[in-house]
Amino acid sequence: VINAWTQTPTKWYPIPIAVGAMLLVVIQYRRKRKFSSPQVDVDHDGVEVIKLKGPWQVHVLGALPLRNMSRVWGYINSLELPAWFRPFGFRVYALAFGCNLDEIEEQDLTAYRSLGEFFYRKLKEGARPVDDAVLVSPADGTVLHFGTVQGSRVEQVKGITYSLDALLGVERPGTPPASIAPSHRDSMPVVDDHEFANVNGIEYSLDQLIGTGTSTPSTPTSTSPTSSFPNNPRKFGSQIDASVIESSRNIQETLAHDASVALEMGVKPTLERAQSLYGASVKPGNSLFFTVIYLAPGDYHRFHSPTAWVVEKRRHFVGELFSVSPYIAKRLENLFILNERVALLGKWRYGFFGMVPVGATNVGSIKINFDQALRTNERGRPPPPGTYSEAVYSAASPILNGQPLLPAQEMGGFCLG
């Protein structure tokens, strides 16, 4: 031991991974000190400031360029693979991640040109029988958590909660958003007070039901078409009617489909009945429930409608792209309100219904079939957490004033990168 201690030559060499990790921690620590204060948890509007919270591992993750990494990952996986390699490669992938190749629609694996295409595979007709319950699973995956919303907080995993307002977005009164050009605003369909109050009613209903007194502001009551737009300083971009851009369905087909959805929702397919449905405030005796479903890499990555409902609007929150694996979900607070997501808000037979697909590092792109205007995981610095762009689907259905969906109807999916 003495010889070894005294005679072994000391040889110095770099340890880049450890140094890199330390550097990221220091950068993140300095950034946190510069931009935040532990005493300040709300902004000047009284809304919670969304921060990166968690152990050192999540701060290291937070310092990484996750959005760029996600896009590079998407690009790599969009590269066309040699035809001879595809069956072998996809079978190895299926074996590694537990995909059932018997249930996919296209059985010829050479037809999938890239891993990205294989990842977004369709299933055979009838591969997923639909239960007659009022609520069915929108996706293949694992239930991370479920329960009731308590005090306008949603539990991410046991013991870690996040704000419902931050997840779905808050309508705020104030100055009209400067980013909406007047000409564009004039050409857009009117979001009337009826609908607007209804959407705000969701937030107030939370107070009424749970009595927690959230800081949600009051509803603007102007009746003019232009000023009836939600005046939200946190909103960015322009509000559009995505259904106008998207709508190319045959009118007869549309009416038949909408009538089916209306019947599924337990209402007569008449305009008055549909309007009364939208006008209904939250009924006494109701509660807000939530459930979180995690899609693992091997799972079928398209999502379907979990019930008969009408999507009135979507809010696109550009954000980070942390992994949403159970490991990270248990450690990173506010995970689902930091990540890029699309909040689809609407109504079902019992009142408010919201569905929020949340992106992740490997699957940063979210597609909505009836919204071709939506672009997710785009290049550029994300705006501050909590800001969103909004589109309404009021022109998609002449009866229900939104995009009607039947149970298990395909809605969209997650793509690699």
Add this chain to the structure above:
Amino acid sequence: STIVLVFEAPQDFKFSIKADQKVKVGQRIGDV
């Protein structure tokens, strides 16, 4: 990727799932 559902329902709404349970599209997750 993850999907979060938030919805209003009667207080007697009952989930028919468990934490960490695997689910498939169309499978019952709750009913009134």
